[in-house]
Amino acid sequence: MTMEPRSFQLFPDSASNFAPSVDGLYTYMVVISAFFSLLVAFLIVFFAIKYRKRPGQGVPAPINDHSIGSMILEIAWSVIPLGLSLVMFAWGASIMFTESRPPKDSLNIYVTGKRWMWKIQHLEGAREINELHVPVNRDIRLTMTSEDVIHDFYVPAFRTKADVLPGRYTTEWFRPTKVGDYHIFCAEYCGTKHSGMIGWVHVMTAEDYDKWLAQGSGEGSMAEEGESLFRQLGCANCHVKDGHGRAPNLYGAFGMKVDLADGSSVRFDEAYTRESILYPQAKIVAGYDRIMPTFHGLISDEGMLKLIEYIKSLGDPNGTIQEKDLQSEPSNIQKTGTMMPDQSEMPKAPAAKTPAAPRAAASTTPTGTQQ
């Protein structure tokens, strides 16, 4: 969907919660820079004229020590610029601290970059390419990954960008403050059509956004899609609900601390989920065997995001959301509760032991369960 060409603007639209503070800091910086540039330029031109060599001016007097200078001046013109620039540091750091901490109840939208397009997935199932519809005045968090090389999701009107990396999730958040359409640019060189990897953010009123969402995309929500992948790939065979299966319990686990076999611990987040699926032997949960097969090559990046959303949807420690999920998606959850996967689709797993209870982390004799 191509938009009308924009008219010339010296500053981009100020369309997010960050824009005013970034613009304010920039104004401070422009004033300081202009002041010092003009000061230096003025001094040099002034001295060049005032102290120009005149005919008949003799040679300068001999100098005695190895240095002419003024300690006071040196200190002054070191400390004052340092002080003025540390203001820039502190102000900028404070902006970035805010930018790096998405508010807890942000609306999460997934972005996958791929040469040379942006694939957006909304939790409710809506999908778009090169366009991002968002409601105004809501905190929006983008969780992003790349299918190939490094990209960068940049919205000048929001004054924010973040690199989009393969094999990792990065985040960027903003609160749009003005309804309208704003450029999306890829801002990390990614090959032939880098300058074509652009799009539009459509900031809409809350009602318009709900209407747009309701149109959907014909698929179920991401969590629903993820649940069907969970079944197809046989995950539920080992990851059973009550936690006494061959594999750690996933219900209510997302967001919690996980104790690993080597004594360290990790937070159950998107990155950990992804790593556990693709490199299951990298971090083993305390008390479980090293038997999970890898699903490298069996899941796409988009599929991975759906699985993550499904696992997130498996409840929080309070149990209340779990109940709610069960009620809102009755048919799906009932099926996953019993988990009888189709045998032919199950990936091969080596013969595994079934421990009755979790063992202590430091085991002395590995018993041939290595893969």
Place this chain on the structure above:
Amino acid sequence: MITAPPPVKVTKNYLNEKTGLKSWLLTSDHKRIAVLYLIVVTAFFALGGVFAGLIRLELATPAGDLFESNTYNKVFTMHGILMVFFFLIPSIPATLGNFLIPMMIGAKDLAFPRINLLSWYIYMTGGVFTLYVLLTGGVDTGWTFYTPFSSSYSNGYVVAAGLGIFINGFSAILTGLNFIVTIHRMRAPGLTWFRLPLFVWAHYATSAIMILGTPVIAVTLFLLVLERGLHIGFFDPAYGGDPVLFQHLFWFYSHPAVYIMILPSMGVISEVISTFSSKKPFGYTFIAFSSIAIAVFGFLVWGHHLFVAGQSIYAGLVFSVLSYVVAIPSAIKVFNWAATMYKGQVRMETPMLYAIGFIGLFTVGGLTGIVLASLGMDVHLTDTYFVIAHFHYVMVGGALLGYMSGLHFWWPKMFGRMYSDVWSKVSAVLVFAGFNLTFFPQFLLGYMGMPRRYHVYPPEFQVFNVLSSAGASVLGVGLLLPAIYLTWSLKYGELAPPNPWGATGLEWQTQSPPISENFEVTPVVTTEAYDYSTVQEVVHIG
């Protein structure tokens, strides 16, 4: 009372003492090696400049009507590689540094003359690899070679380009090694550290960066070549690697590298401002120590290239504050240069025009650098034209103008000829004006949000792009003129006296051009540096 100088004759000197191609290609004389470098560095600069012209030509319109995207990507990549590795890094050290350092310290040559010649051949070998890449289809990764694009996706000649730069790096390492040993051990009697010209201090600091930093880019490119050739996963997540590790390794060198590019220029400016004010540099000790401080702190700020790359914010805080600290020594120098002119006897010869142009443009470049050092600001501005404008202000407005200043200052010494006063001043003005018209609009484009390395762009960015391209043509003319009048001066220029500018320094006490041994008798230094009371009345006034 100023009298006309006595007629100067062409005497035996390092240029005419031995003739023939072999005497040049197998020379161990640092002055001849400097001239060899001058020729090839100029050639690579011209080539890089052609690519710059092509970029600006394409960007005059929003659509990609001059080249297709792949070609454009190769053009900007080549522009970066040639300018950074084959021009900016060697320019002053290998031409002016090689020529002048032994002379400034009263020595007959550098500590290792044959290694000096070897470094030129290594540079040429790296150049051959790069030209091979150019002629067989180019490389499209950008001069920064980010992975996994460069290791697994590019269709260009990444391995050959990487090898070319790898080899070229050893040229810098050997040059730096030579300078350090020479400055430590071969100073003439009486020449203590604090009597050294600031040009020498600047090159000492530069050499420290060269020897410590360049091996890291060498090993980084070595790993990249291995990865690309053998599909080992150092940097590609598909094989278990981390692309951000490449960025850390790359910028650990490439940030200090920019100080390799600017410190020698600053050394030139210290000499030129002092000479054309007939006054000792104000705050000599501070300027000398600032060079060392820039070299040290320059190694501690590389992460400011990774603020949005997935680096932790705590690392970002450290790199940001250190980036402010590293700017202070440069500010100290700028103020000291201005103070040098205060109550001096200022003459506006061509080298001085370039020097004051440097001070103005470097100040803007440096201030926009600290704009980018601020975390929240960098999030908006990184990877946009603001960054391109910033580094061209320091690299062209700074480093290149310093090089031009130095070339025009020491040309009479190196070649025994004076060049056209009028044409050189016209060029300096054209360069200054053209440069500003080319790059100032790019600051505005950057804040507006135009990303860098874009082949096509939305139409609202066109106005400033057109201004920028117009400026580029003026800049191009300004830079072409010296090629003409300097070359012309070699044959037809007025013969130069030993000290046409009334400068201090041991190199000005020899004939122009110097004899092969530099000095008939090793000088003994008994006075402080920059004592203008000892200089004869200036005879050449433009």
Place this chain on the structure above:
Amino acid sequence: MASPTIPHEEVTLRHHFANDEQQKDASTIGMWVFLVTEIMFFGGLFLAYFAYRQAYPAAFASASNKTNLWLGAANTTVLICSSLTMAMAVHSAALGKRKLLVAFLVATLLLGGVFLGVKAYEYHDKWVHHEVPGAHFECEGCVDAGHAPLFFSLYFGMTGLHATHMLVGFVILVILIVQSAKGKYTAKWHTPIEMFGLYWHFVDIVWIFLFPLLYLIDRSKTGLK
């Protein structure tokens, strides 16, 4: 060889130096500066090693058990001995003992040759077991096989770079042996021997860092559970 009537200095003092002492100092400082650049060169690889070991400890622990501890230890001993023979060579040169100098240089060469021979055997062994990263990589019994190639890449990269430095050392050593046999080095001037000694010791020290990192760490863990 300088004839008795020509002062030694005129034969070995290069024209741009004021005296022997300045020349010797310049060579020494130059060699140390060069070794600093080598530290930075290897440093990048050490950084990559530490970064990946920290990120994938399980993969590194199990992959590093694939190196042959005894061969590595033997090589370490051989290389340390070659540093000893090199130091003895420098000492012999300082005493003007030509035959001893040649003998120790040859001993250094032979010990270095043993080192490289053992390395070649190790490389071959890895090749045969498909432990070379690339299309045919297979690591039997490796934990977290997706990240195991990183260990092997670093193993080959670091030991390969080290071996290349040893090969360059070999070439120089051969030249020095021939020159020593001709009597070029005297008690008064044997700077190339000393400088090469510095280089050889450096190459030895790099190995002394590589050996624990690649062969010893995590040897006690027989793979994780």
